[in-house]
Amino acid sequence: MTEFTPVASFLGGTMIGLAAVLLMAVHGRIAGMTGILTGLLPPLAADWAWRAAFIVGAIGAPALIVALAGRSAIAFESSMPALWLVAGGLLVGFGVHFASGCTSGHGVCGLARLSPRSMAATVTFMAATAATVFFVRHVLGGL
Template sequence: MTGILSGLLPPLSNDWAWRAAFIAGAIVAPALIIIVAGASAVPFESPVPTPWLIIGGLIVGIGVHFAGGCTSGHGVCGLARLSPRSIAATLIFMASTALTVFVVRHLLGGF
């Protein structure tokens, strides 16, 4: 998703049209489901406020961009080919995840 979205930022890539259609579909499709089937068709309850979810998603997207891929890309494909960059990225992902869980559960009182 991050790679697709980054292709829509200046300078535009030559394949911007399918990227724009993909992002538009990812936004419009859930809205159409709610309109057609009703809000109860997509039950979603979270103890975390929506703004925090959005901020978290943006932070993850930025991290994916700077890491050159996501956890599954580095953890599955990169480790399988013994890429030093993927090994480092996977170790950093795991360490930051453990640290985040510790901070949220023990220092912030959990959600």
């Protein structure tokens, strides 16, 4: 069980939105984790510097929160075996590349622009995720 946190979740969501608006206002870029990361893989994109800075910030913020407020400030629970993390990671990487985006790029930035491609992608990955969770938890009985 995880606690229902509507206020913190809404607040965190508005921060994600704020970051997306800032990146569009200043750099003219979609705040999609897939697209930003892809430009940092070889062959390195010419505009790698702002991408690297965004990633450093994205990793740095939770590290800062934990440093200031303690480890218990941010809940993180996973008991996933490494083998499944590798398999899931490969599937996610493969999928988001062909889909040209993930939850941040399609689910937030794309939906906010009312992009039909992003709507199709978001409906598809949300449904596939829900079906997978159902299968893993209620058919297989967990991993």
